[in-house]
Amino acid sequence: MSCVRAALLARGLPRGRAAICSAILPGAPFSQVSPLLPRGLHCSATPYTSTKSLVPRPSEPEKKPGKVPAPHEELFQRAPGSARDKASFVRAVQSFGQHNVRKRGHVDFIYLALRKMREYGVERDLAAYNLLLDIFPKEVFRPRNIFQRIFIHYPRQQECGVAVLEQMENHGVMPNKETEFLLLQIFGRRSHPMLKFVRMRLWLTRFQNVNPFPVPRELPQDAVELATLGLRHMEPDLSARVTVYQKPSPDDTRDPADSIQPHIVGIQSPDQQDALARHNPARPLFVEGPFSLWLRNKCVYYHILRADLLPPEEKEVQEIPEEWNLYYPMQLDLDYARSGWDDYEFDIDEVEEGPVFAICMAGAHDQETLARWIQGLQETNPALARIPVVFRLAGSTGELLAASGLEDSRQSQREGQEEDERVQRQQQGQS
C-alpha cells in the first residue's frame, strides 16, 4: 500500500501539544480522545504510535497473525462479492457517516480511506478526495480567537487535512473550488491545510505541462499499440513510418512473452532508409538490444539495427553540385562569423556513434524473432539482403547499454552463430 506516501508538511506541529489539547478538551464533541471511543483502547493505538509520519504506516498483513485491525476497517470489508470501484468506495465513506452520526474517529477513518484509495482505483479522483474532506465536521476546527490562531488549533485534524492534500499532490490531482470551499468551512482561512491548498494551486499549474515528451496517463493495454507509442516516443523524426511486421497470435494476447507468435513492430524514417541503401555491403550491420524504455511506470524493450562508425578515410561527403541552380546556389562558402564572440559551438568532440537504421519492439527478445524483423525490413530495404547482419543480444533482462563487458565474453560464444547467420544472409542475398 504505497499510496500512503505523504511526508510531514508541518513537521513542526508539536505532538506534545496535540496530546495536551486533546487531553484538555475531553468533552469537545468531536475530539479524538482515546478513552471516549466506544471500541476500547486499542482502537486509537494507531494514531498515537505513529508520531513520525503524517499518515500511519500501512499495515502489513503477513506480519503477525494476531494483528490489531485498524478502526473502521469493517466498513471497507463489507460486501465481498461487489467489485472494488468508485461506487463501493463512496458507499463505504457514506456508511461511515450513517453508522457514526457524531463522526467519532473520523481522523482514523480518513487515514484508513487514504490508504484504501489505490485498492479502489480512486487515487486520481478529485471527487473522492472532496468526499473525504467532507467527512470533517464543519465550523468546529476554525479558530475563534487570537490565541487559537497563534497556537495550532486542533493539530491532529489539521495534519489529517494536510495528508489528504498531500496524497492529492503525489498523484497530481489539482484541487478545485469545492475543495477550497470545504477547507474554508472546516479549518478557516489561516490554517495549514489552506496554506497547502494555496501552494498546490500555485505550483501544480506551473509544472503541469512541463514535460516536452508527454506520455498519456492511461497507457494502451494492447501490446502492439504500446509498442507503437513507444517507438513514436523515441523517434524524433516525425516522418518516420511505423510498420507492424507481425501481429500477435490472437489466442493469447494477454501475455505477449509466452505467445507462440510474438508481435514485431518497427519504425524507420526515410532518411534512415536512404542511409541504409547507401551502406557499404562489406561492413556488417548489428542488431543490438534489448534496451529499456520507460513509459510512465511501464518498461518496454527495444532493439536497434545499427552499423559501426565509419573510419574517417571511408567517410564520403555527399557533394551537392553547384551547377544545380545558378540563381539559387545550394551551397555558399561565405564566412559570416563576425569574430570570436560569435562562436556558439562547444569546444568538445561530441561522442560519435554508428548510424541507427531502424528500431523495433518485439514480444520476444530471441534471435529468431529478430531475424523475422530483418526479413520484414528487406521488403522496403532491398539493399539489406546483401549486407551481413550480426546479432549482438545481451541477456534477456535488458541490462541497458552497460553490457559491454558481458558482450565481450558472449562474443566468443556467439561467434559460431554469427558465422551461420552471415552465411545465411549472404545466401539469401544471392538467391
Place this chain on the structure above:
Amino acid sequence: MALVCRFLSSTNAPRKCLKPCAALRLPPGLVAAYCSRSLQKPGASPGRASQQSRPEEGLQGHEPKEVTLDVPSSEEQPEVSFDKAIRDEVKDHLRRLKDEVLNHWVGPEGRPLHKVLLEQTRVVWQFRGKEDLDKWVVTSDKTIGGRSEVFLKMGKNNQSALLYGTLSSEPPKDGESSQSGFCAMISRVVRGAFERRMCYDWSQYNSLYLRVRGDGRPWMVNIREQKDFIQSKDQMYSYFMYTRGGPYWQEVKIPFSKFFFSNKGRIRDAQYKLMLDKISSIGFTLADKVDGPFFLEIDFIGVFTDPAHTEEFAYENSPVLNPRLFR
C-alpha cells in the same frame, strides 16, 4: 595526506610523545592502502577520497591511525615518514597557491581576459576518461537504509559516463521513514589550495546544456550555491530534465531562470533567482517512484549564452503566501 595533517593537528599530544622514538612509521598495510588510494585518485584533492559522507570519513580516517601509533614497526617498509609526508603536502599546497595567484594575474582561472569575455559557450564537465569520474559522487537511498543501487562508470565507447542502477521505493524498516527511493549523482566541490572551497562563476552564461541519453525517466537537475552558513546547506535550485529514451543522443537546454528554490526538498514560498557567480556543485536525482532499472548516459555538461532567452526569473512570488515581500 590531508587526513594526516588533520589528524596531527587535532591530536598534537601523541605526536609530541612519539617523536622521541625516532622514525614515525606507518605499518605496511596502511601505506599500501594509502598509496593505492592516492593512485586511484590522482586528480581529486587528497583526503577527500571515495567516501560519500564526510563525518564517516573522518571516523574512518582516525581509527586506523590511532592503532598504528601503538603498533611497533616491522622489518621491510618503504621509506615513508610523517614529517616527509607533511612537508610534501605543504609544498604541494604552496605550489598550488602560487599557481592560483599567478593565474589570477593572467586572468580569471588562468585564461586571458579577452578570451574569457568573448566566450559564449563553455564545457564544464566532460567524460573522456576515468579521471573525470573522480569529480563525481553517487549516492542512493542506501544511506538511509533503502534498497536502491546506483553505479557510475565509463560507457561502452569509453567516451561518456554511464550512470545505471536500480531504483527501489521500498521504505527502510527503521520505524520512521514512510517513503524512500532516490538515486543521485553529485559533482564534488572544487578545492583550491589548502582545501579551500572554490566555486564556479557562470554569470556570463544564461543556460545549462547537457548532452545525454536516457531511458525515458524524468530526472531532476539540482544546482547548489556556495553558502557560508550551515543553515543553508540543504538549499538548492532545481529543475526537471526529461529524457526521451531511445538510441539517439539528446540535447537538453535549461535556462538558469527556470530553476526554482527549495529547502530540504520542499519548494520555498519565497522564490529567489539563482546566483550564478557562486555555483558550488550540480547534481542529478532520480526519484520518480517507479521501481526498476534505469540508466543515464552523459556526454558532457556545459553552459552557454542563449541570446534569444531574456527571461530573468520564471517564478513570481505570491502575495498570499508571503505577504511580507509585498509590504
